[in-house]
Amino acid sequence: MATTLQPEAAAKVNQELSAILHRAAVASLDDVGWIRVTGSDRVRWLNGMVTNSIATLAPGHGCYNFVLNAQGRIVGDLTAFALEDSILLEASRHQIPTLLAHFDHFIIMDDVELADISDQRSGILIVGPDSLSTIQQLGGAPCSTPAPPAPSPSTIRLKQTDYRGAAVDLIEAYSPLILRFEIWSSSQTIDLILTELACVPKGSSTALEALRILEGTPRYNTDIRNTESAKDLPQETAQTHALHFAKGCYLGQEIVERIRSRGNVHRTFTGFQLTGSLPAAGTPLQSEGKPVGELTSVSAIDLLSGPIQLALGYIRREALQRNLPLEYPGGTATPATLPFNLESITSNPSSEQ
DSSP states (O other), rough: OOOOOOOOHHHHHHHHHHHHHHOEEEETTTTTTEEEEESSHHHHHHTTTTTOOSSSSOTBBEEEEEETTTTTTTEEEEEEEESSOOOOEEEEGHHHHHOOOHHHOOOSSSEEEEEEOOOEEEEEEETTHHHHHHHHHHHGGGOOOOOOOOOOOOEEEEEEEEEEEEEEEEEEEOOOOSSSEEEEEEEHHHHHHHHHHSSOOOOOHHHHHHHHHTTTTBTTTTOOBSSSSSOOGGHHHHHHGGOOSSSSOOOOOOOOOOOOOOOSEEEEEEEOOOOOOEOOTOEEEEEETEEEEEEEEOOOEEEEEEEEEHHHHHEEOOOOTTTTEEEEEEEEEEEOOSSSSHHHHHHHHOOOO
């Protein structure tokens, strides 16, 4: 079963999530790492290593990517940002050694150099409807940026600016549900910014995990698997903003293109609203006595309107198309479009046990 927070801890997380959803909160990005790619062949080489178009990125713009093996299976994910003299790759910190080893294997005669710069950068996340105005008030607005358009994959941008004379990278991050920004600089500069943001509520990893599930963002090694029992394909994850079908050849492209030309994959990543006991991640879904899917992330979330139980996972397409009832030991699951519609899920909260 999923772990249940003690009442005091649950109340604190609820307050943090409320700030994230309705105002703004600040959180550490200690679990994020960085790779710098340099060399005259960096654009051409990286364009052949990831699933999105690096060649068409203008300086200051970024895109989300999968990293595939020759069989088209996902072996990592990252966001790439084009700068004038380099490309920065942002990924979960635990992926950095694996990505470096994978990429290094494919540098043959290319003028490309890779460097792990994770320890050279400290970062914070400012997330919530008021995140933009919060940033614009920092240090007399040196980090101000134009009001962003509606959240979409194309809004991933990195602006090199300053805070009280210190260089910072301000990132307008992909925001499927709640607006967010990242600020990256030296640890000393980030400490100064945090001091100025002392009155802004803090967001814990637990609150951010609840937000991730609400937004329906899969996490590599949790929802996107590369194990003996599960090796996910790009189209199965439903993350179409990671794919570019007109960029030319890249590692694993043949499988991706074959899937696109032949039609949909047999299963897809989606959200679920749960009724009954809260299951553990990895719990299988059944319908008509047959296995049809699996829950990969599960969370009990207490919103202002009441508690809800949500999950992310995979379901066979025919089960969705036939609107089959879905069951797991101790409850039922109802598929939901991602990101979750807050008004819809809170108007019919899941039952608890």
